[in-house]
Amino acid sequence: MLSRDQGSPFRDAWTGMGSLMPVEGALIIADEQDAGFVVLHLGWGMGDGMELYKLYIAPSFRGRGIGRQVVDMVAEWARDNRRTSIMLEADPRSWGFWTAYFHDVSGVELAGLNFVWTL
Template sequence: MSTQPERDGVVVRTAAGDDLDGVLRVGHQTWRATYEPIAGPEFVEMGLAKWWTGDALIPGIRVGRTLVADDEGTVVGMASYGSQDDQLILWKLYVLPSHQGRGIGRRLLDVVIARARELGRTELHVSHIEGNEQAGRFYERNGFRHTHRESGGSGLPDEIWLVKDLTDGGAGAGPVDGSAARQERGTR
């Protein structure tokens, strides 16, 4: 089990069943704060109902593909990842607004990257919605490069897809078809 050592009381670890409420709280708080200004409250409520429920999150927790940032017993961030179409995708990476800017998102990402390498993966894919410039800057600072844009359709924001080459820390190859990915994890 890959975890990141404690720093400032925060440790990144694999989520356990009793972390579900904390993971849900992170999702609900960050989605409202992040996406209401970008895409509106209807988009947020749709996303919360589809991707931020116990039924949606428990499978990732059960198989060990959900991480939490634990600040002295309180979940303040989370990340989840999984395979689709032979690609490893970072489905979610969120940190409570009150804890952003402390390096917690980077620490979560570092553990996902370490796990991807343990699995023998050479790339990690991620997307964020158009207008989420903070996410775009974060991923680019951390070595991801843009591969393509996917239309959101039906009034939904477009998704911007990125990839990170895990073999040398540089840019990776090839786009991913995110249409099915949107159905599994929700849009960042």
């Protein structure tokens, strides 16, 4: 999965975009293969909030709980780094994943396809 061996599992993903907005990202590894990626916008315009900008799990790795583990790690990282909220815009194709994930999570508001999770 995401390795913590080198400190934070999230590293700069797009240096070109980093000049406009701080961005962190990580490659997701499962069974010693690239299973997906996650990208975070850290300068998202809500004070100490952040945006889970992209979460992609390759089709052959879906349904194994990897996405849920990654979102759990993002939330843990956000709390450890004093982020107060996580915003994400759900792609309609991933709506089932997000509604299932947030079903029992407190502090989540929904506006259209946007979720705002107050940590």
